[in-house]
Every structure is written in structure tokens, then in C-alpha cells.
Amino acid sequence: MQEKTLRETEDEIIDEFSLFDDWMSKYEYIIELGKHLPIIDAEHKTEEFKIKGCQSQVWLTAEMKDGKLLYKAESDAVITKGIIALLIRVLSGHKPEEILNADLGFIDKIGMHEHLSPNRSNGLTAMINYMKNYAKIYAGQSVQ
Template sequence: MTIAEIQADIIEEFSMFDDWEERYQYMIDLGKTLPLIDEKYKTDDHIIKGCQSKVWLNAEMNDEKVVFTADSDAIITKGIIAILIRAFSNQHPKAIIESNTGFIDEIGLKEHLSPTRANGLVSMIKQIKMYALAYQTQIN
């Protein structure tokens, strides 16, 4: 699936819920399905700067696709990174770099987060794109 197709699925899933309590619960559930990061990557080198909670993110190349793993010490934040990993993991670096993140606005996520969590969300996206950029330069 392309990033756009995955994002469309996420938008559709979030539209099934009537209120933000249900959406938060869904995000928490998504966080529980997150492919866990190996303990050796739970270091300061892998912490996303700008997040209120601790969020560890690792990326590896596998068959010219970036595979992300992550974890967080906060359940909502874990759900947020799970959504991002679902959208961007197992994709070509160029596709990640060029991808649109408008789906986040479409599901209303940014407007329902505290300012510090919203800043953390931006930092997570930035780190994902930075990993993709680093891997893209290795391919070229």
C-alpha cells in the first residue's frame, strides 16, 4: 500500500468514531499494537527531542524501504507514534520525504492535543522524515 492509501484508511477509521473520547481510546489501542523497539535503542540517541513524554524511534533499511520501530512512556503518545509508523514504515525513503501529512489535520488530531503534545507530534514527523532523508542519500 502507498502512504496515501494508508493515510486514507486511517482517516476512514477515525471517522467511524463520534467523539474524541472514542478516538483517544482507539489511539491507545493502536499504541498497544506498536511493533516494539529493541531495548538497545531505548537510549538518548533515539529519543525524539521536543516531546513532553519520552518517545524512542529507530529506523532501519530493509529492501530499500525504511522500517520504523518505536516506544513511548505515555499511552496517548504511544498511540500517536503508532499512527505515524503505520503510515510511514515499510515505505521507500523518497515516498516518506515527499509525503503529505494532511491526514493528521483531517482526523482532527492536532487540534485535540495539548500544545506540548502537538509540538511533540511535529517533532515525531520531522524525525521520521530526517531518517528517510538520511537513507535516501545512501541510495543515491
């Protein structure tokens, strides 16, 4: 089976979200995704892997397998977790270079951009930076 490109996954998510005609079903879906996000291993749910947002906390780990980066994450807020689940679905399993080039435009297109506003202080913006930083490390580039 041909693996999907990062862009193809983004388009797939945009398609899925276009089916929702109100905010409630959209959020119900995100909450559902959040509840099913594979939980990070307990040993990684520590300060070391924590990304502090003021209101909700996020834990993130990454490992390299066969040249591809695999992410795991967790949050104490379920909407945050749902959006993390989408980010992982798009980014996880791709080469660091691809991850670094991802513009993640789907977040805006599915109407979730407000969650990436630093004002929401939910750790998501910081999480994307961390995900890209992991990609930088594994791509052999220097971290900012």
C-alpha cells in the same frame, strides 16, 4: 498482493476515524493502538535514540530493508504512542523518497492536529522531523 500506497493508508485511517462519533471512542482507539505498538528493542531505548519533548519522551529507530525504510518507536505516554503507531503505519515500509514527499494530512483530518502543536511538547513534531531526516539520509540527500 499489491502493496498500499502511502496515500491509501492515510485514506484508510481517515475512513476508520470517520466511524467514531465522539472524542472518547476516538481516543480509546488511539490508546488501544498505543498499547499495541511494537516495542522498540531495549538496546535502542537509550539517550542516543531519544527525542526529547518536554512532557513525554519518544525513542525512534529506522532501518533500510529492500529499499524500504522500517521504523520502530516507543514513548512513555500512551496517546503519543497511539499517534506514533498511526505515523508508522503510514510511513513505514515505503521508499525514502515517498516518505519525504508525505504531507501527513490525515493527522489534521482525523482531528489530531493539536498533538502536533509544538506547544504540547510531546515530542511528536520532533519525531516527524526525525523520521523525515532518516528518509533523507537513506535517500542520499543531505540532512538539514
